[in-house]
Amino acid sequence: MTEPIRVRIAPSPTGTVHLGLARTSLFNWAYARRLGGTFVLRIEDTDRTRSTAESETAILEGLGWLGIQWDEGPDVGGPHAPYRQSERVERHLAVAEQLRAAGHAYRCFCSAERLEEVRAEQQARQETPRYDRHCRDLDPAEAAARAEAGEAFTLRFRVPEGVCTFQDLVRGEVTIQNVEVDDWIMVRQGASPTYNFVVVCDDADMQITHVLRGEEHLVNTPKQLLLYRALDLAPPQFGHLPLMLGQNRKKLSKRDGSVSLDDYIALGYPKKAILNFLCLQGWALDGETEVFSMAQMVAAFDLKDVSKGGSIFDFEKFHWMAGEYLREESVEELADHCASHVVAAGLMTADELAERREWYLRVVAQEQERIRLYSELPARIRFYFEAHDAVTWDPKAEKGARKRGDAAGTLRDYAAWVSGQDLSNPAALGEASKAWVGEQGKQIPELFQPLRCALTGLPGGPDLFEVMVLLGPEAVAARLRAGAARFGVEPA
RNA sequence: GGCCCCCUCGUCUAGUCAGGCCUAGGACACCAGGUUUUCAUCCUGGCGACAGGGGUUCAAAUCCCCUGGGGGUCACCA
Structure with a gap:
């Protein structure tokens, strides 16, 4: 029980950092930090046709930007290097051979075409598509001979009879009958190992103690558990995180809007807001506090508090939280x-x-x-x-200004008066302007609305006198003149 | 469809493990009011949920069962 905690994330380099990966990484990281464990980053590039170096770089940069520091990884190294699965195939194949020799795996010579046919027939009969175990009981000597002769084959796991039960850290006890598990492929034709196989090899070799991943992996767990058993290794603890959902309640994907971390960085979401909001997807600090730091999160994080149900990603609340953090900045x-x-x-x-x-x-x-x-x-x-005589006027701003009596006249009179004023102190200018309005026998909005429109063209904004000081005397004079002229003619 | 997982306001959630403290709390959004020269910020108030049905119990959002609904997964992808 005192063994050191070791967790990992294993992204496949086939794109940028998806929000789901960011969330999973964050939870793994927090769990490791909370318990003084080690957080490992391993690149899962078993699919050589889809994996790219650019993507790996993008993922490392994206996660790095978030500040989720990994203790071991392809870039920082570590005692269990290499941390890129493509560089560990020799080891994988050795384990595969060991499993085959022990009878836990067998060669399958079925062609992709035959498998497709079998699948089609099963589907036609409303059955669950799965391998029909055609090659399962092939005579080992015969199989070896065919392989020797150069016939292509895959290596399949021989799923034993029985049942798999495990304590999921998030969901509690989960049980799946072995008959539901397919004799899945561990090594493809051409000696390339697949995910479910290498993930076990590497997690075992890297002494991973806790596997925290998305719920879509829940059904993979028995396959992996059975493999640990065949290898006579103690499996890690598993915890399956709830999925982040789109408006349609299905797994968050591109059609729900931006799902790439890069997009949010580009849009200017404060980093802390992204981190904080991601925490809220499946976890809550205390049910009351919405805005909290990563330090607070790490101090309180516990898998027992992770929710089981998926959460619909609330883009609006995310936007709100961005504002909360933006306002906190200097x-x-x-x-x-x-x-x-x-x-x-x-x-x-x-x-x-x-x-x-x-x-x-x-x-x-x-x-x-x-x-x-x-x-x-x-x-x-x-x-x-913008050019002083071509400030873009928002229709709402103009409409509001025109409702206030003789906007053109007011602006001309004000321009004449303000040209003699000191344009360096916003507060004083504001007071003086209000006094001027009173002397003119006008109401405040009669000046302020047309003034704001002429100066900024916007229906709302900061203190007008701050704006005037920032604009400077010449710009103010020019815009008042141009504004008065524009208000002088009826809108088109 | 098979298997697995899940089910508290529209949304994110607290409360469920150790039944009473829950006439169910917080947040986003929405509505109303206040502050402000406007917008925004900020403040106050409002709206709004235990999927349904049985059972156990003095007492159930909390425990059990059934039904319903949602999701995940069924690749020589990960």
Whole structure:
């Protein structure tokens, strides 16, 4: 019981980091950290046709970006290297031969065509498709001779009679009759080992003690358990995490929206928000606290508290949480996080961002409580960079402004007055402007609405006088003049 | 269809293991109000669930059984 905890994740390098992989990784990582164990990352590239080096890099980078640090892996090495399954095939094949020699596996010479036929017949008869064990009882000597002669074969696991029962760490006792388990293929034609086989070899060799993975693997467990038994090895503990679901209640997939971690990074979701939200998929800190740190999560994480049922991924709540974390950042952090988006939108260059750092920080500070994602900043501050006589007016902003009496006249009068004012102190300018409105015998909205529209074109936004200071006297004068002119003519 | 897993507000969940503290708590969303020059933030309030049916018990969201519903999986993918 005192053996050190060792957990692992084994992604196959066939794409980018899926949210499901990110969540599974996070739970494994938290479990290891909570119990002072070791977290291993192993690349599952047994499918050589689909695995790519680019994908492996993408996965390592994505997981690394999240800050989920693995203690052993293909990049950092470790006592059980190599951590890439393609580099362990020799070992796999040796184990396969050992199993074959012991009678736990047998050569199958059935062609893919024959298997397809058998499957079709079974389906026609409404039966569960499975291997008919055609080669199971072939004479070993004959099988060896045929193999020797060069006939292609696969190696199948000889499933024994009996039953598999195990204590799932999340679900409790699970029982499956062996007759339900197919004589599955361990080694393909061409001596390439398959997932269910190598996963056991490697987990055993790497002394993995706990396997935490998605529920889709639940039915694979008996196959693997039987293999441990045939190998006379003690199996690890298994825990099957609930699935993350789309709106249709099925496994989250591309058609549900973005499911790649990269997409959320690109959209500007704060890292902590992604981490925190992923934790909430199948786990809760205390049922009350929604926003919490990874340190809190690690301190409280227990597989007993993982829910059994799948959870529909709530994109809206995810968006909300992004805002929670974005607002927690310092203005400097936020400004830096938004910088690439501002540049990408063509608003400022990286050089300009550095030159006008103070100005940019003030602009960002004004928008912090109005955005939830880093990528939302450009649209909010675009007006600063537009030509003074061609500011884009939101229809709602214009409509609201035109309802306030003689917008054009008010703006002209205000322009004349404000040209003599000091445009460096927002608070003072605001007070003076309100006093001016009173002197004119007008109501506050009569000035503020047209003013906001002329200056920003937006229906809402930060304090108007902060905006005026950030815009500067010339821009303010030019925009008031252009605004008055536009309000002077009826809208098209 | 076979096998396996699951089932508390629309959604994520607390409570279920050790039945009473639950006229079921929190959050997102939604609605209403307050604050604000506007928007946003923030604050207050509201809406809203134990899948159904039996049983055990003084007492069941919690234990047992059945029904229903949902999902996963049935590859020389992982």
